[in-house]
Amino acid sequence: MARVQAIFSVTMCFLLCFSGIARDARKQRITPKGAFHTDSVEVGKPVYFSLSVRHRPDMEIFFPDSTFDFSPFELVSKRSFVSSTDARGTLDSAVYHLISFDVSKVQKLGLPVFVFQKKGLHGRFYGTRFCSFD
Template sequence: MVVSLLLGVLPAQVASAQSAKPKGQFMTDTIRVGKPFLYSLSYRHDPAQEVFFPDTTFDFSPFQVLNQEYFITQTDERGSLDSTVYRLVSFEVTPTQPLSLPVFVLNNNDCTAVYAAPDTVFIRFLPEVVQNDSLALQADTKVVPLRRQFNYAVFLGVVAAVAGLSLLIYWLFGRSINRQWQMFQLQRRHREFVRTFNRLNRNARERNSVSDAEKAVIVWKKYLERVEEKPFATYTTREILDNIPDEPLADALKDIDGTIYGQVRSKNMDVSLQVLRTVALRSYRRRRREIAQVGKEPVTE
């Protein structure tokens, strides 16, 4: 649209322009505040001359430049014609606003600014609204519900308070809480061991099952491993006795080994398994005393 408008106006008007002075003109007579409009600038000169037009960084006061469009140089017997179109906007309310832009001609040492004749544009104001006292505004008092917004300040404050309270409680009661938790874990594992061990012992007695007796020994070793914190599951009978020197335990383990490896149930199998259960109970009670004494002063005679 800009190209067709410029080509329709410039050739007839610029052809008669003086060769030594550029021509600048608004493409409309009146403008509105805040509405873009066009301003054309052209200059006919000697083809040997090099000229420059103001770019968008130039001061176009009282206007503001939005963009600029250049056109290809046209050369004929009258010389070279350079032209450009600026898209401007004004936010001033002065009724008349003039503009005169220069064209810079390159000389041997510097550039000479040659100004176009000023052109003026007029501000078109909107028609005044006719006030009518008979028209009354109706109040709209309908309450519009607002969306709840998350209060991050209160949330962060609550988090900080909870964190501080938790640290204070841990500092005051952390050792006691940790001791109670360890005690709870120890009791839970002992109940699970007793329930599983008794079931396997009962199956071994009622079914005359050597495999259930072997499973009971495995459960016993794994339980001692958790309580004593030693790898009893991988220990041989000799290594177990080295860690738990006990004569009834030695007899019980030898009797159980003979039953497992010989695949013939011993008549003392029930007694031997009960010995293992007694050893596990003794280890459990010792560990309970150790946990209960954590953080306490040792009792001296």
């Protein structure tokens, strides 16, 4: 009886573990990474902010452009880099050249990452990921 329970427990544990792994593989979480290139911001002086995200190769990623509200910063320019793909997935990245005239001691920037996936003949934006940086 104890042997049957042990086999049952091991089997259930195995199934639960691998069903979780399969589910996670299907639903990859997209985690944007961003950082200012300097640790302080001076009023009216340029500051650079890098944004990158690693994702599955079959996904299309869009970063904010000049139509996005970068408050309290103003966008001067954006430089996007060619996607690179390896065994870990596809890496997309951009560097934003920003300027601020805000005199607040702490300034935060939250940028969305849009993910476009094809559904039949149509595509749609299905979500946004925000990250804030001091």
